[in-house]
Amino acid sequence: MVNERSANEQLRVWAPGRVNLIGGHTDYSGGLVLPMAIDLGTVIVGRRGHDRVVLVSRDDPDPAEVPLHVTDPASVTPDWARYVAGVVAEVVPGIGFIGQVSTTLPIGTGLSSSAALEVAVALALVGDDRVDRRQLALACQRAEHRASGVPCGIMDQLTSLLGVDGHALLIDCTTLDVTPVPMPDDIAVVVVDSGERRSLASVGYGDRRSEVIRAAEILGPLSSATLDDVERLDDDALRKRARHVVTENQRVRDVVEKLAGGDVAGAGALMTESHSSLRDNQEVTTAALDALVARLVATPGVYGARLTGGGFGGCVVALADPGVIDVGWTVVPSAGASVAPL
Ligand code: GLA
Secondary structure (H helix, E strand, O other): OOOOOOOOOEEEEEEEEEEEOOOOOOHHHOOEEOEEEEEEEEEEEEEEOOOEEEEEEOOEEEEEEEEOOOOOHHHOOOOOHHHHHHHHHHHOOOOOEEEEEEEOOOOOOOOOHHHHHHHHHHHHHHOOOOOOHHHHHHHHHHHHHHHHOOOOOOHHHHHHHHOOOOEEEEEEOOOOEEEEEEOOOOOEEEEEEOOOOOOOHHHHHHHHHHHHHHHHHHHOOHHHOOHHHHHOOOOHHHHHHHHHHHHHHHHHHHHHHHHHOOOHHHHHHHHHHHHHHHHHOOOOOOHHHHHHHHHHHOOOOEEEEEEOOOOOOOEEEEEEOOOOOOOOEEEOOOOOOEEEEO
């Protein structure tokens, strides 16, 4: 993994956040997702050198100061430094890095601010030459697990690293195959914050993941299970989770087809169906998220809306005619992370 830049070279690293258009809670069971990297993200400016990684942040008075051999990233303070430490623990750089980090991402709302930080730190430490971006995404995913204890899937880190300008990414989370899907340029992708912080997110997310994995142990890979298979599950909760995953994988395929055919209304309707399944089957929405989706889809010119991210609070993503939603962030499908000499 180590592919280090020479000491003292000044770098600017950019790592975008992501919004997931459809394919919620499918990545950790090897399913399909359709996220896009966005024009909000995280920048690190600095230089290699020293015997530790030291980053100051615009958003926290306390710096991250991480030794090159760190064994327990979760115990590092301040909180945001855990993610830096997670990446250092995975990458094990031979040389440190001194720099500054800043972000245009709203932190902790479901637009992958932590994945953007991990990817930016990883690229600052290893550089971009000859690096295998899939392997780096997997290292950043492990870093997230070690830092936060949240057993996230691969979508966020992979999207930040492999984003394509003007495109969403169809990702098969079993093979990690990534197929860029052109996004119509006359349609706005709008992210709206419910204002509800994701307080139960790590517990709820971990529980859902365990249930989905348990269903897959009984049925075999959910990516090839049918609804008939699902209905044979005795346990109510497992049956609902598996039903969500199997129907959601199909909705991802269907949205890709609708977008290819220019049927934005059809794609939007599937996003709203996805939200209903996240509410009724996966049970990761909240009353505030449900009300926000209902309000958005009742607005003329909005084609569909759904929870994006892990749930239990956070943001909703909508497909709409430009200008009809006057809150939130209108985000642009963007290229993946980059490293440039300064
Ligand atoms: C979080 C995780 C992702 C994915 C989504 C739900 O964003 O980090 O891996 O599981 O939730 O789709």
